[in-house]
Amino acid sequence: xxxxxKDGRLHRRAVxxxxxxxxxxxxxxxxxxxxxxxxxxAGDHALSLPLWGAMGGAAMVGLGLALAQPGRPVMVLTGDGxxxxxxxxxxxxxxxxxxxxxxxxxxxGVYGETGMQPAHxxxxxxxxxxxxxxxxxxxxxxxxxxxxxxxRAQVHACAGPLFARVAIDPEKLPLxxxxxxxxxxxxxxxxxxxxxxxxx
Numbered sequence: 001x002x003x004x005x006k007d008g009r010l011h012r013r014a015v016x017x018x019x020x021x022x023x024x025x026x027x028x029x030x031x032x033x034x035x036x037x038x039x040x041x042a043g044d045h046a047l048s049l050p051l052w053g054a055m056g057g058a059a060m061v062g063l064g065l066a067l068a069q070p071g072r073p074v075m076v077l078t079g080d081g082x083x084x085x086x087x088x089x090x091x092x093x094x095x096x097x098x099x100x101x102x103x104x105x106x107x108x109g110v111y112g113e114t115g116m117q118p119a120h121x122x123x124x125x126x127x128x129x130x131x132x133x134x135x136x137x138x139x140x141x142x143x144x145x146x147x148x149x150x151x152r153a154q155v156h157a158c159a160g161p162l163f164a165r166v167a168i169d170p171e172k173l174p175l176x177x178x179x180x181x182x183x184x185x186x187x188x189x190x191x192x193x194x195x196x197x198x199x200x
């Protein structure tokens with residue numbers, strides 16, 4: 001699949017696949033809904049934690065992980081609707097300033113999980129400006145494959161925190177379901193902390 005859609009916006013799954021290329025030790029927390037399916041579609045991985053629920057919580061889960069594992073790059077992959085549910089997280093992240101945390105918002109301007117109703121960003125709400133106002137100094141709005149490649153490099157550079165908004169095509173795609181939540185939790189915990197952490 002080409003990354004750029006006919007309307008000039010980007011195809012979400014091509015973007016996610018590019019961000020995860022040669023991911024190494026990158027840990028990824030995805031918001032519920034489409035970003036979780038996008039993460040699963042890019043390939044199952046022990047360092048992927050797609051949230052099945054807890055709308056609005058992805059950024060805070062990512063913050064906790066980044067603070068607990070300061071030597072590991074951590075990326076939160078979420079949607080514009082989910083990010084709107086947890087805007088306070090951006091202020092908390094900016095104040096905590098974990099260098100290893102990136103928040104990447106896939107913005108299609110609609111609530112894809114509930115019927116494609118128009119979302120706040122389609123009415124002019126600017127998530128990048130909100131992140132800037134919260135205190136993020138590293139901001140990105142990639143619009144093409146070169147920009148996505150540069151974003152991937154920034155995610156791995158651990159010089160954050162970083163906030164990025166990617167305008168994506170509002171396409172409906174087949175679901176690619178990750179494993180069940182208990183499997184994800186145990187596998188992710190072992191991958192991040194070691195096998196002994198399962199029995200602590």
